[in-house]
Amino acid sequence: MSTITNYKPEDLTKSNHLIDCLRTTIETAFYGNNVVRVNSISEAYKLAKDSPGTIVTDMPVYRPEELGLSTDSKILLFNDGAVTGRFAGARVIIGEQNVNESEMATIAREAVYQSRYKKLYHAQVVIGLHPDFMVRAHLLIPETHENIMYSWLLNFQYLTQEYMRMYKDSKEYPEGDLYVFSDPDYLPPSHPDGLALFNPEHNTALLLGMRYFGEHKKGTLTLAWGLANRNGFASCHGGMKRYNFNDGRKYTMGVFGLSGSGKSTLTHEKHDDKYDITILHDDAYIISTKEGYSVALEPSYFDKTQDYPTAHPSNKYLLTVQNCGVTLDDEGRKVIVTEDIRNGNGRAVKSKLWAENRVNKIDEPVDAIAWLMKDATLPPVIKINNSILASVMGATLATKRSTAEKLAKNVDMNALVIEPYANPFRTYPLKDDYDKFKALFQDRNVDCYIFNTGHFIDRKIPKEVTLKILEDIATGEAKFKKLGNFVDLETIDIEGFTPEFDEKYKEMWLNSIAYRKEFIKHMESFKGGRDKLPEEALNQLIRLEDQI
Numbered sequence: 027m028s029t030i031t032n033y034k035p036e037d038l039t040k041s042n043h044l045i046d047c048l049r050t051t052i053e054t055a056f057y058g059n060n061v062v063r064v065n066s067i068s069e070a071y072k073l074a075k076d077s078p079g080t081i082v083t084d085m086p087v088y089r090p091e092e093l094g095l096s097t098d099s100k101i102l103l104f105n106d107g108a109v110t111g112r113f114a115g116a117r118v119i120i121g122e123q124n125v126n127e128s129e130m131a132t133i134a135r136e137a138v139y140q141s142r143y144k145k146l147y148h149a150q151v152v153i154g155l156h157p158d159f160m161v162r163a164h165l166l167i168p169e170t171h172e173n174i175m176y177s178w179l180l181n182f183q184y185l186t187q188e189y190m191r192m193y194k195d196s197k198e199y200p201e202g203d204l205y206v207f208s209d210p211d212y213l214p215p216s217h218p219d220g221l222a223l224f225n226p227e228h229n230t231a232l233l234l235g236m237r238y239f240g241e242h243k244k245g246t247l248t249l250a251w252g253l254a255n256r257n258g259f260a261s262c263h264g265g266m267k268r269y270n271f272n273d274g275r276k277y278t279m280g281v282f283g284l285s286g287s288g289k290s291t292l293t294h295e296k297h298d299d300k301y302d303i304t305i306l307h308d309d310a311y312i313i314s315t316k317e318g319y320s321v322a323l324e325p326s327y328f329d330k331t332q333d334y335p336t337a338h339p340s341n342k343y344l345l346t347v348q349n350c351g352v353t354l355d356d357e358g359r360k361v362i363v364t365e366d367i368r369n370g371n372g373r374a375v376k377s378k379l380w381a382e383n384r385v386n387k388i389d390e391p392v393d394a395i396a397w398l399m400k401d402a403t404l405p406p407v408i409k410i411n412n413s414i415l416a417s418v419m420g421a422t423l424a425t426k427r428s429t430a431e432k433l434a435k436n437v438d439m440n441a442l443v444i445e446p447y448a449n450p451f452r453t454y455p456l457k458d459d460y461d462k463f464k465a466l467f468q469d470r471n472v473d474c475y476i477f478n479t480g481h482f483i484d485r486k487i488p489k490e491v492t493l494k495i496l497e498d499i500a501t502g503e504a505k506f507k508k509l510g511n512f513v514d515l516e517t518i519d520i521e522g523f524t525p526e527f528d529e530k531y532k533e534m535w536l537n538s539i540a541y542r543k544e545f546i547k548h549m550e551s552f553k554g555g556r557d558k559l560p561e562e563a564l565n566q567l568i569r570l571e572d573q574i
Contacts (some may be wrong), residue, residue: 028159028161028199029204029205030200031135031202032203037097037553044200044202044227045228047128047265048120048130048225049229049230050231050453052205054208056164056205058146060144061146061148061166062148062155063147065173066094067093067324068094068095068096070176070179071096073176074096074104074172074173074176074346075100075102076264078103080104080172081104081353082360082499083359083361084098084103084359084364085101085275085344086100086101086482087099088342088377089318089377089379090378090380092096093180094184098314101344101362102176103337103346104346104349105348105463106237106238106239106349106366107237110136110238110348110369110370111238112342113222113238113241113242114141114450115219116217116222116235116241117182117222118223119223119224119334120223120226121453122556123556129216130360130471133217134223137232137574141209142213142270144209144507145166145168145169146169148165148166149179149184150165150185151163151185153247153250153323154321154322155183155244155321155322155323155324155387156321156387158314158319160196161258162193162203163203163205163206163249164205164565165178165208165242166205166206166208167208167209167249168209173239173348174208174239176346177242177243177345177346178242180251180345181328182324183324191334200350201229201256202228203243204229204230204253205228205229205231205250206232206245207233207248209231209233210233210236211233211234219234219235220233220235220236221233221234222241222245222529224249224252224335226248226249226453226454228248231245231246231357233245237375238348239328239348239375240373240419243328244451246319247310247324247451248451249453251312251449251451253451254312255462257456258314258315258316259315260312260313260315260459260466261312261459262280262312262320262447262449263282263309263310263448263451264281264289264309264398264448264510265283265290265305265307265309266293267279267294267304268305268388269302270303271301271500276390277393277501278388278394279394280311280313280320280396282398282415282448282449283397283398283423284448287425287448287555289398289448292383292496293307294327295444297495297497302383305381305383305384305385305462306387308323308327310324313535316440318389318390318392319387319390319391320392321341322385325378326376326377326378327381328373329374329376330348331350331365331374332371333567334365335363336355336361338364340376341364341374343379343380345375345376345377346373346486347373347374348373348543349371349372349373350373350374351363351367351368352372353362354557358537360383374500382510391470391472392466392470394472394473394474395416395420395463396475397419397423398477399424399425399475399476399477400424400426400479400480401424401425401442401480401538402482402483403531403538404476404482404507405478405524406477406478406492406518407475407477407504407515407520408476408478409473409475409497409518410475411514412514413464413474414464414566416467416474417460417558417567420455420459420460420463421559422446423444423446423448424442425445425448426443444541446557455557456557456559457557457558460560477496482523483531485522490519495520498518510527511574513573515516535570536564536571539567539570539574546564550556
């Protein structure tokens with residue numbers, strides 16, 4: 027077995043590092059007499075279908091039997107109301123500075139107590155799709171929120187006989203199962219906008235007042251990524267694909283970016299079917315820093331519907347839809363209205379069948395990593411020939427927010443922000459990621475690139491330009507040349523996007539570097555210095571300034 031579900035009585039002592047106050051409080055709720063186990067995906071579908079507010083469309087689920095569903099299953103839609111994105115302001119992590127664990131435990135006990143008059147559903151999945159990494163996760167959620175539970179089961183891997191056999195033979199990790207308690211209807215008085223509480227060292231989470239499915243997906247991944255980090259993996263919020271060429275050569279690249287950065291587009295691009303391409307995943311995977319292989323954490327895709335009009339062929343792979351409209355087509359059938367017409371960040375859980383070229387593990391070590399940024403200073407592509415600088419630029423990944431997030435008041439969505447390694451779901455020190463990615467560049471000779479998927483100065487970089495860059499790198503056709511006076515940076519000549527190092531452009535570079543320097547300096551004291559980076563990180567940026 028991978029993670030620990032059952033304990034010997036003699037192991038249940040105060041000295042057992044796997045259990046603590048919060049974990050015990052949250053796990054205990056799973057055994058109440060108001061809890062109903064949901065044992066199959068077909069059972070979850072029926073519960074979601076009959077849940078108040080669900081819209082049962084007339085759009086059939088594609089090849090439902092392969093997913094454990096009945097032949098007459100339909101795509102289900104559920105809308106959340108005012109909130110249509112994740113809210114970072116609700117996240118609280120045990121172990122961080124000024125987080126009172128005793129206070130959080132009190133909130134957890136009260137939340138569990140307030141749930142006693144509700145019917146609660148207990149669902150289980152495995153996270154990680156290969157015996158080298160499979161962990162068990164549990165969700166407890168009240169009646170009337172069956173759509174969240176159904177989407178959660180579809181997004182991760184619900185328990186089938188096949189996967190239980192794999193899980194039984196999977197690599198063991200000395201950690202307890204993951205437990206997530208969610209009550210979207212309960213708002214603790216101390217957190218009127220909701221609470222997403224994570225107890226990462228003990229693999230538990232408490233989601234209160236959080237009705238958006240994305241909170242449950244990424245909340246569960248938050249725990250899984252933390253567990254992976256503690257056990258020799260680099261945790262990745264991005265996509266990975268492998269090119270399989272006719273001469274036997276293979277080329278694997280991971281792309282890292284926030285929602286809306288283009289990571290899904292780059293991952294799924296087939297280049298007009300010119301190449302045999304294998305996809306690991308477009309959002310969540312891990313890389314073994316010791317052996318180099320990569321494992322996907324989820325079978326399905328939680329994708330934006332913005333770029334897929336109603337009649338788009340990709341929509342036949344939808345399973346559940348969130349925050350989109352519905353209308354009647356010319357035959358009187360209920361069909362979805364997408365393209366963010368109703369609101370921003372319309373979403374859907376897409377079947378694993380969407381990408382028939384999927385694998386759950388890539389044995390070959392990754393060849394390249396690309397940081398996807400939206401920084402107007404940067405040309406469409408930069409190659410970084412310095413392992414320390416490559417990790418520093420990942421740690422200072424500059425981008426812009428998207429509609430996937432609910433922003434606090436007075437936060438400018440268009441402002442440049444830094445999100446290290448494109449992973450806002452980290453619960454462990456930033457240095458862990460810094461060291462792991464630096465090791466990939468330094469010890470495994472992984473190439474590093476920056477793809478600017480936003481604007482270069484004032485000109486939007488078309489996705490076709492980025493896709494051509496990706497193709498040329500993978501096929502070995504890319505011709506890089508020195509970028510300005512930088513010692514370790516190279517770029518490609520692309521018409522209309524050639525940098526001219528006049529005084530104005532140099533000033534842009536200085537401002538961009540200064541922004542990153544300020545972030546690194548801020549990390550020295552922010553949260554008690556928990557995310558402080560080594561001195562070499564700042565020195566690399568100073569070195570770039572000197573080269574300008």
